[in-house]
Amino acid sequence: MDFKLIAKILPTKKDGKRAIGTGYPIGKDLVLTARHVLFPHWSDAKKIEVEWADLNYASLVTEVVFDGGEACDIAVIRCNTPPQAHVSVWMLGRKIPNFNNRWDSLGYSHLGKDEDTGSRVLVSALGEFHHPNGTHIINLTSKSDAKDKDNWKGLSGAPVFQGSTLYAVITETPEDRDECFTAVYIPHLLVDNAENAEFRQAVGIGAVEQHFREAIAHLQNFPDARKALLVEIIKVNGTVDDSAKALVSYLVTLPIPQLLKITHAAQKSTKNSDVFGELKQLVRLLLPSLYGFDRVTSIRATKGSISAEILQLPYATEMSAETLMAAVDKRAADFKLVKQDFGWDVRAGKYRLPLAPESGADDGSHAVHDMENDLYNRFCGGADVASLHLAIDEHLFKINPRKQNRSYSSPDKKKLVTSWLAREAGKEDAASFYWLFRFGDDEVENARMRQFAKELKTSYPYIVQLSLDCDVDREIEEYDLFDQLADTQKNI
Secondary structure, three states, X not given: OOHHHOEEEEEEOOOOOEOOEEEEEEEOOEEXXXXXXXXXXXXXXXXXXXXXXXXXXXXXXXXXXXXXXXXXXXXXXXXXXXXXXXXXHHHEOOOOOOOOOOEEEEEOOHHHEOOOOOOXXXXXXXXXXXXXXXXXEEEEEEOOOOOOOOOOOOOOOOEEEEOXXXXXXXXXXXXXXXXXXXXXXXXXXXXXXXXXXXXHHHXXXXXXXXXXXXXXXXXXXXXXXXXXXXXXXXXXXXXXXXXXXXXXXXXXXXXXXXXXHHHHHHXXXXXXXXXXXXXXXXXXXXXXXXXXXXXXXXXXXXXXXXXXXXEEOOOOOHXXXXXXHHHHHOOOOOEEEEEEOOEEEEEEOXXXXXXXXXXXXXXXXXXXXXXXXXXXXXXXXXXXXXXXXXXXXXXXXXXXXXXXXXXXXXXXHHHHHXXXXXXXXXXXXXXXXXXXXXXXXXXXXXXXXXXXXXXXXXXXXXXXXXXXXXOHHHHHHHHHHOOOHHHHXXXX
């Protein structure tokens, strides 16, 4: 459970004031909460805001994707979720929890009212699971501190975690801390039957299983890699079964840093270079479906469109862009490692095409860009646009595998490249080539850059044009997120 992702649900009541409940994201633009937090407040005329205070992010509910009704007090709502919410529906528990371990939760109850500002702050709750009784209801014993005398109202909708798995949603809260909570039990709702079909469809459980099909097949094909991974996972969770599906099901519930940590620990434990490489490939198969969910549909729609504009990504690093593009293409992420003076640097691989005068994508020794000579600074320095076009044309012609060993005119080179890219784009499961543009603070130069990009799109419609966010805080967050990625991608 990531406390920064605990959402404050703020419905507007009839008198115009705000009620308060709690929720948690379970996928791109999906938030899980208690139904009664929304109703009777929800209607087309009344807005419900969802706020992530620690991330300085808020959005409005646009749809109730799943309504459990009065009998099952749970709901899934659609709203824009923060770009930092790298979550997957696979965090939802399918098996019974470990009854010897406690549950944990956080929410915006009255107990967390700030005396100075009057605003709600997060309050923790913890305790033990009662055994499920075969229905969607489960009781939770509370063992929280009893210093505060107020009640728990506002905690409704709070996620109930054990480790990294979400097992329940709190729906009824006692006024005294030594009483039981009532919660909706998620494993019961995920049983594959007609009764649960609507909930399973709402959270996308079937679609997500398909997303990890290649990763499961990969582990099935390489039993030694599976064994090495199981040894490390058992140190954290001894209940995971020895099967490829069970291991992948567990890994994708973890935050990305923890997934990378466990995988690298399994790599370090083996002296077998083949096993190391098989686990390296597993990471590349897992990351796109866990992380690269944003803008996938809109990016796919730009392929081959001359009128498509540069798409602004809510990411700040090449690692994130490549992971996203891998999700767009339904392929494994492609990274290359560059040895720097003070460690290894992870860069996007061969599908991220260079923009003149950047170094070639497959030349690791020159992959670190000279920041005083990159495309944006060339623009600011008044570089000749025609020469930049020519440099890009020449590079694309060099990487084109379909050319003969003879002299071509510049127009013929461009024709050959364009036809090659069009053929590649038309193939089933074809990977996309893409450019990453970087913009500065000078709006005049940015406008020139966009015009340049428009000209390139006319020449090469099958190359996707993207730009990164220049927010340094977001950049740091992504470096932290992928901190151990280089370790998993190095050779033994």
